[in-house]
Amino acid sequence: MIQLVWLAVLFPLLGAVINAALAFRRPMAKTAVSIVGVGVMAAAFAVALAVFRELQQSPVASYSVVLWHWMPVTDRLSIDLAFQVDHLSSVMLLVITGVGGLIHLFSVGYMRSDPGYARYFAYLNLFIVFMLVLVLGASLPVSFIGWEGVGLCSYLLIGFWYEVDANSNAGKKAFLANRIGDFGVLIAMFLIWWSLGTLDFTGIMMQGGAHWSRGSTMPLLVALFLFLGCTGKSAQIPLYVWLPDAMAGPTPVSALIHAATMVTAGVFLVVRTAAVFTLAPVALEVVAVVGALTAFFAATIGLRQYDIKKVLAYSTVSQLGYMFLGVGTTAFASGIFHLITHAFFKALLFLGAGSVIHAMHHALHHAHSHADPQDMRNMGGLRRAMPWTFALMGIATLAIAGVPPFAGFFSKDEILGAAFARGSEHPIYYVCWALGLAAALMTAFYMSRLVAMTFFGKYRGGEKSAEHLHEAPWVMTGPLVILAILTIGGGLINLPHFAGGSSWLEHWLAPVVQVAMMMVTPTPEIPSGMETTLIALAIVAAVTGLVGGYVLTTRSSIVTPEHAPEERGIWSLLYHKYYVDEVYHRLIVDPTMWLSRRALWQTVDAFLIDRIGVGGTARLAEGLGWLGSRLQNGQVAFYVTMFAVGAVLILRTLVR
Amino acid sequence: MNVTAVVFYVFAAWAVASALLCITRSNALTSALWLVSTMFALAAIFVILNAQFIAAIQVLVYAGAVMVLFLFVIMLLNLEVVPHDWKRWPVWMLGLGLAAVLGATLLPLRNYTSDRLAREISNLPGAVNSNLVFPREDSALAVAQGAVGHIAQPLFQAYLIPFEITSVLLLVAVIGAVVLAKRKL
Amino acid sequence: MDTRLLLGPTLVVSAILFVLGVAGVLVRRNAIVVFMCVELMLNAVNLTFIAFAQLHGVSGQIMVFFVMTVAAAEAAVGLAIILAIFRHTQSVDLAHINLLKG
Numbered sequence: 001m002i003q004l005v006w007l008a009v010l011f012p013l014l015g016a017v018i019n020a021a022l023a024f025r026r027p028m029a030k031t032a033v034s035i036v037g038v039g040v041m042a043a044a045f046a047v048a049l050a051v052f053r054e055l056q057q058s059p060v061a062s063y064s065v066v067l068w069h070w071m072p073v074t075d076r077l078s079i080d081l082a083f084q085v086d087h088l089s090s091v092m093l094l095v096i097t098g099v100g101g102l103i104h105l106f107s108v109g110y111m112r113s114d115p116g117y118a119r120y121f122a123y124l125n126l127f128i129v130f131m132l133v134l135v136l137g138a139s140l141p142v143s144f145i146g147w148e149g150v151g152l153c154s155y156l157l158i159g160f161w162y163e164v165d166a167n168s169n170a171g172k173k174a175f176l177a178n179r180i181g182d183f184g185v186l187i188a189m190f191l192i193w194w195s196l197g198t199l200d201f202t203g204i205m206m207q208g209g210a211h212w213s214r215g216s217t218m219p220l221l222v223a224l225f226l227f228l229g230c231t232g233k234s235a236q237i238p239l240y241v242w243l244p245d246a247m248a249g250p251t252p253v254s255a256l257i258h259a260a261t262m263v264t265a266g267v268f269l270v271v272r273t274a275a276v277f278t279l280a281p282v283a284l285e286v287v288a289v290v291g292a293l294t295a296f297f298a299a300t301i302g303l304r305q306y307d308i309k310k311v312l313a314y315s316t317v318s319q320l321g322y323m324f325l326g327v328g329t330t331a332f333a334s335g336i337f338h339l340i341t342h343a344f345f346k347a348l349l350f351l352g353a354g355s356v357i358h359a360m361h362h363a364l365h366h367a368h369s370h371a372d373p374q375d376m377r378n379m380g381g382l383r384r385a386m387p388w389t390f391a392l393m394g395i396a397t398l399a400i401a402g403v404p405p406f407a408g409f410f411s412k413d414e415i416l417g418a419a420f421a422r423g424s425e426h427p428i429y430y431v432c433w434a435l436g437l438a439a440a441l442m443t444a445f446y447m448s449r450l451v452a453m454t455f456f457g458k459y460r461g462g463e464k465s466a467e468h469l470h471e472a473p474w475v476m477t478g479p480l481v482i483l484a485i486l487t488i489g490g491g492l493i494n495l496p497h498f499a500g501g502s503s504w505l506e507h508w509l510a511p512v513v514q515v516a517m518m519m520v521t522p523t524p525e526i527p528s529g530m531e532t533t534l535i536a537l538a539i540v541a542a543v544t545g546l547v548g549g550y551v552l553t554t555r556s557s558i559v560t561p562e563h564a565p566e567e568r569g570i571w572s573l574l575y576h577k578y579y580v581d582e583v584y585h586r587l588i589v590d591p592t593m594w595l596s597r598r599a600l601w602q603t604v605d606a607f608l609i610d611r612i613g614v615g616g617t618a619r620l621a622e623g624l625g626w627l628g629s630r631l632q633n634g635q636v637a638f639y640v641t642m643f644a645v646g647a648v649l650i651l652r653t654l655v656r
Numbered sequence: 657m658n659v660t661a662v663v664f665y666v667f668a669a670w671a672v673a674s675a676l677l678c679i680t681r682s683n684a685l686t687s688a689l690w691l692v693s694t695m696f697a698l699a700a701i702f703v704i705l706n707a708q709f710i711a712a713i714q715v716l717v718y719a720g721a722v723m724v725l726f727l728f729v730i731m732l733l734n735l736e737v738v739p740h741d742w743k744r745w746p747v748w749m750l751g752l753g754l755a756a757v758l759g760a761t762l763l764p765l766r767n768y769t770s771d772r773l774a775r776e777i778s779n780l781p782g783a784v785n786s787n788l789v790f791p792r793e794d795s796a797l798a799v800a801q802g803a804v805g806h807i808a809q810p811l812f813q814a815y816l817i818p819f820e821i822t823s824v825l826l827l828v829a830v831i832g833a834v835v836l837a838k839r840k841l
Numbered sequence: 842m843d844t845r846l847l848l849g850p851t852l853v854v855s856a857i858l859f860v861l862g863v864a865g866v867l868v869r870r871n872a873i874v875v876f877m878c879v880e881l882m883l884n885a886v887n888l889t890f891i892a893f894a895q896l897h898g899v900s901g902q903i904m905v906f907f908v909m910t911v912a913a914a915e916a917a918v919g920l921a922i923i924l925a926i927f928r929h930t931q932s933v934d935l936a937h938i939n940l941l942k943g
Contacts, residue, residue, distance in 0.1 A: 634939030751867030
């Protein structure tokens with residue numbers, strides 16, 4: 001079955017092709033589209049499950065499935081299109097096909113009335129194809145196909161409702177921010193090949209250990225360029241700005257691409273190339289610091305957003321920061337653990353938010369209100385109309401806030417623990433730990449604020465629309481229930497010793513990062529008394545945040561957006577996201593636009609190329625043609641004269 | 657200066673004078689007749705230069721047939737005689753000037769003698785006897801063959817195929833002339 | 842006398858006739874006269890052939906034979922063309938024949 005892993009890629013590809021064909025030919029055949037779109041995901045999940053089962057029983061930890069020789073250029077550069085099936089990719093396979101399948105199912109209900117239904121499923125299936133190629137690739141170039149492909153699908157789905165200008169602009173923004181990161185990955189690839197002569201992940205791991213010394217420049221450069229790619233794809237400082245805008249896409253897309261799978265590709269890539277990072281301790285510190293800073297700053301912005309999806313978007317950026325903090329402290333398994341649990345609870349949160357938006361949209365639509373269905377100030381008291389959604393989102397909120405025994409508690413606690421433990425080696429990690437703890441407090445705060453504003457209090461959307469609020473259909477709540485179960489039980493896959501578990505995921509992933517871990521000192525043990533204190537601190541932070549958020553939100557009077565007063569002081573700064581977008585616009589976008597418009601377009605293109613180059617050649621040819629046409633005056637006498645002149649000239653050279 | 661040379665120069669002057677008149681007469685018919693005159697003079701020069709057969713067909717074909725065709729067409733078209741337009745004198749100057757340059761270019765030809773040619777061809781220094789380089793023909797054989805046989809011998813042997821091709825050429829010309837000149841086929 | 846000695850003068854006569862033909866072609870506007878000038882040039886060349894035939898043998902005379910054939914064919918076709926043009930434009934003035942104007 002492992003050799004047949006390509007089936008997991010093939011099924012969604014078939015789905016994408018069929019749905020694309022349907023999108024062109026029979027866009028209204030929604031039943032067929034649903035069956036194909038969800039069916040291929042079920043098939044892919046079955047393949048993933050079978051591969052995982054077989055790998056579990058296999059004594060070999062890593063398989064390479066060569067499909068064909070892709071670029072057999074020279075002895076030095078020969079790239080196969082090969083998949084690497086090992087403990088890491090098999091887990092990722094399960095998460096992507098599993099969560100992805102549930103989100104596909106949810107989409108059936110959510111997108112039901114959209115005219116672009118078939119196109120939507122074609123894109124979604126295609127995304128899964130590229131995501132699987134990304135995690136399965138056995139070499140950087142193969143993974144890069146997926147890396148670029150998911151970027152493309154992300155762009156297509158952010159701008160899915162391209163009729164609205166803002167949506168396609170958000171798509172472009174995401175694409176451009178990702179391009180900057182992709183440039184880093186490409187440079188890293190060139191450097192690796194130049195220095196090691198291989199691009200296979202296994203080759204990089206082995207050759208890197210043999211040829212690079214720990215702390216030398218080359219692994220540092222490679223690691224930093226790779227991490228630049230990760231900051232783009234995984235929305236870290238400084239390239240995180242695209243992710244909040246990406247919420248312009250349909251909500252299930254936000255759940256699948258911009259929360260559960262694609263944005264975690266950076267974390268995956270760091271773990272895949274862990275050997276490079278452990279050879280460059282400085283790069284690891286950079287990863288950890290950037291992760292912690294992102295976690296902190298994104299959380300502060302999340303405190304003062306009103307769009308339900310924007311809150312979740314900043315939450316995602318923040319949680320991704322946690323993951324990078326984890327891998328930056330060489331707690332690779334913890335990073336992946338948080339990746340998985342985050343996929344569960346954040347998908348649940350987004351889909352729950354999707355349910356809420358769905359209900360609000362219908363209610364406001366019936367009441368002919370033009371209020372924003374995503375603005376939490378228009379919501380309130382929805383727990384009565386949508387008890388299921390409320391309960392499920394409540395579970396996810398507890399999980400993300402880090403309340404035991406939900407999944408998020410264990411993964412977040414492990415990352416903070418690792419950061420604290422590394423603090424004894426380098427004080428910067430203590431700072432990271434403190435930032436992470438503060439972010440945890442704020443996470444709990446803004447999540448409970450979200451729930452309080454949405455589900456508690458009084459409905460603020462108007463009398464007329466209130467009666468139209470209703471729970472989403474089963475096809476939407478069903479996947480939510482499954483995700484909720486995973487959110488509750490997800491912690492079991494890496495239950496730590498103090499909670500009576502056996503840290504299964506950590507042992508499972510140990511072979512993947514084995515070589516990398518040989519380069520670094522093992523994470524120092526934390527005294528058990530200290531460990532208890534840390535856990536207690538985390539729980540206290542979570543509970544404080546939750547209670548504080550609830551109390552402060554329900555006590556304050558919330559007014560609908562049209563009556564909202566001007567934000568003041570620090571709140572204004574947070575509400576405007578620290579003006580980062582504006583700063584980027586001034587520093588990067590405007591100069592680039594100026595350069596493109598003035599220098600490149602008007603000077604180089606319009607003047608040099610068009611006027612001088614193209615137009616000049618044309619005018620030159622025209623002038624020569626005019627001269628030539630003067631010769632063709634139709635007068636035989638003239639032709640004869642010219643002939644005679646020529647004859648005389650020739651004769652003068654012949655007769656002596 | 658013997659009689660042959662005198663006769664040659666007389667006919668040469670005749671030919672040049674006729675040609676000059678041919679190109680200057682404004683009436684096409686007069687021009688044609690002066691051209692005929694030129695051809696007669698040339699035929700006489702051909703005889704002097706031992707080309708009796710060619711001289712005969714010069715008169716027969718050129719003066720007799722081709723020029724008659726010209727006269728025929730001129731008369732058929734019945735063109736009105738246009739006197740020279742002396743406003744076109746720049747064109748005349750240009751044409752005559754160009755012709756003069758051509759003439760000056762060809763002027764070195766007057767220095768060509770058989771001895772010089774023999775020297776150039778044999779590529780030897782000093783004086784060369786042209787009679788050795790360009791052997792005289794067997795006058796006895798020439799007399800036996802006669803003027804026609806003298807030229808027919810190579811024409812029907814060495815030049816047989818070109819000769820046959822000329823017949824095809826003439827056929828093509830006949831067909832072409834008919835196609836072009838006839839209003840409707 | 843030995844007529845070979847007349848080579849130089851013959852070539853000069855030939856050159857004069859040729860140049861006169863060229864001058865005629867250049868200055869005259871009547872298509873038929875231009876044609877006749879071309880015949881004059883051909884005759885001048887024939888004279889050269891005959892002159893050299895005295896040195897190089899009878900082949901020169903045979904060339905003249907061929908030139909005459911070509912001239913006859915050319916005269917037939919050329920005059921037919923002039924006829925056709927005259928029917929079209931009612932003129933044989935070269936200044937009026939400018940269909941090749943680019």
